[in-house]
Amino acid sequence: MQAMAAVVREAEGDFLIEAVDVDEPRADEVLVRIVASGICHTDVAVQRQEINLPLPMVVGHEGSGVVEAVGSAVTHVKPGDHVVLSGDSCGQCRHCHEGAPAYCDEFIERNLSGQRTDGSSPLKQNGHELLGRFVGQSSFATYSLSPRRSVIKIDQDLPLELMGPLGCGLTTGFGTVINAIKPPAGSSIVVFGVGTVGLAAIMGARETGCEKIIAVDMKPARLDMAVEMGATHCINAETSNVVSEIRALTNGGADFSVECSGAPTAVREAVDCLGRPGWAAQVGATPGGIEIPFSMDNIGLGRGIKGVVMGDAAAQTFVPYLASLWRDGRLPYDKFVKYYDFADINQAVHDSATTGKVIKPILRMP
Ligand SMILES: [Zn+2]
Ligand SMILES: [Zn+2]
Numbered sequence: 171m172q173a174m175a176a177v178v179r180e181a182e183g184d185f186l187i188e189a190v191d192v193d194e195p196r197a198d199e200v201l202v203r204i205v206a207s208g209i210c211h212t213d214v215a216v217q218r219q220e221i222n223l224p225l226p227m228v229v230g231h232e233g234s235g236v237v238e239a240v241g242s243a244v245t246h247v248k249p250g251d252h253v254v255l256s257g258d259s260c261g262q263c264r265h266c267h268e269g270a271p272a273y274c275d276e277f278i279e280r281n282l283s284g285q286r287t288d289g290s291s292p293l294k295q296n297g298h299e300l301l302g303r304f305v306g307q308s309s310f311a312t313y314s315l316s317p318r319r320s321v322i323k324i325d326q327d328l329p330l331e332l333m334g335p336l337g338c339g340l341t342t343g344f345g346t347v348i349n350a351i352k353p354p355a356g357s358s359i360v361v362f363g364v365g366t367v368g369l370a371a372i373m374g375a376r377e378t379g380c381e382k383i384i385a386v387d388m389k390p391a392r393l394d395m396a397v398e399m400g401a402t403h404c405i406n407a408e409t410s411n412v413v414s415e416i417r418a419l420t421n422g423g424a425d426f427s428v429e430c431s432g433a434p435t436a437v438r439e440a441v442d443c444l445g446r447p448g449w450a451a452q453v454g455a456t457p458g459g460i461e462i463p464f465s466m467d468n469i470g471l472g473r474g475i476k477g478v479v480m481g482d483a484a485a486q487t488f489v490p491y492l493a494s495l496w497r498d499g500r501l502p503y504d505k506f507v508k509y510y511d512f513a514d515i516n517q518a519v520h521d522s523a524t525t526g527k528v529i530k531p532i533l534r535m536p
Contacts (some may be wrong), residue, residue: 171192172192173190174188174312174536175188175190175293175302175310176228176512176515177190178227179225181218185516185519191294192302194239195239195244195315197242199292201239202235202237202321203235203236203237203238204312205235205236205330206334207232207234207533208338208531208533209230209530210231210232212231214522214523215455217519220457223283226301227304228293228301230307230311230533231256231257231338232334232338233337234254234331235314235330236253241318244318246318247323252324252333253321253324254322255305255314255322256305256485257305257338257480258306258317259280259319260276260280261319272481277479280303281306284301284302284303284304292308293311324493328493328496328497333493336496339366340366340492341370341480341489341492342481343369343370343428344370344374345483345488347374349481349482350476350478351426351428353379357426358380359371359380359382360428361384361386361427361428362386362429362439362440363386363387363432363433364401365430367454368396368428369506369529370503372401373500373501373502377495384416386412386416387406395529399505407436413443420445424444427443428451432454434456437452438462438463438464441468441473444468444473446471446472447473449473449474449475451475451477451478453477503530507531508521509533509534512534512535515533518531
């Protein structure tokens with residue numbers, strides 16, 4: 171069948187909306203009519219080739235939609251179900267069996283190659299394959315052919331076009347705090363970079379009863395939103411000595427930090443601001459191949475840094491849980507969403523990258 175998809179053809183080039191052909195579902199695949207898709211920084215990083223994946227490719231990985239058709243081996247969803255799409259995993263390796271699919275042995279092949287594991291793609295154009303399996307979905311399109319483990323059923327009464335970001339940004343930030351850090355009530359925590367992931371981390375910190383929740387960013391509009399989401403203190407990194415301010419606010423050093431920006435200076439500050447003991451969760455994507463020097467004076471004595479992927483979450487259960495938190499008013503991320511028509515995808519990317527006022531753009535499909 172035919173669909174429209176936003177194709178990235180060259181580094182820094184605009185997203186080009188083009189007609190594509192979508193395969194029929196294989197036994198373990200689900201055809202989803204995409205209703206909406208969030209734009210995540212990772213999509214833009216591929217467009218800019220800061221994350222160096224092969225092009226041309228259709229990206230997008232915060233899709234939500236309606237099941238159109240399922241393969242013969244798919245039993246957990248049926249046509250008409252409302253679904254959120256998330257990353258794929260094999261379901262067979264040790265990490266998948268232990269409930270940690272974000273650390274699946276096949277995570278990179280399944281999510282970043284743009285292909286199925288046999289090397290084929292579910293999308294074609296003029297008879298040629300077009301990379302169309304990004305994070306199990308390539309959701310900047312009107313249809314997605316997804317592997318079954320990427321497809322998560324949600325309740326029909328939820329606002330479907332809002333739900334896509336639960337599959338990446340919200341899972342990543344909220345999950346990092348409540349699954350990976352698990353801060354005891356009364357803890358202090360610092361969140362570096364308060365886009366969607368950082369704001370979700372702040373909501374996780376509030377949910378777990380952190381006492382001091384410190385947001386660090388360079389954009390005042392984002393810091394204002396951080397306060398609305400539960401931050402108790404804000405530091406503008408452009409005008410402040412970040413580490414000494416955190417030390418002053420936390421009686422010598424924070425219990426935890428979450429680094430969501432990927433900026434090398436922030437990565438280092440997220441370690442330097444820690445108390446003893448304390449640890450920094452590294453979530454933001456740092457530039458490829460980079461080395462960051464740390465003073466061992468700030469790493470010893472019970473401190474350290476650890477990378478966390480997709481909030482250490484099993485998305486099949488975590489996404490419905492997040493949806494229920496949203497329904498209860500405990501995850502009010504709709505306050506920082508702005509909707510765009512699919513045709514305006516380049517404007518949406520531009521607005522979110524420049525102003526700091528558009529934090530989570532969501533594309534509505536025609
Ligand atoms: Zn993402
Ligand atoms: Zn696996």
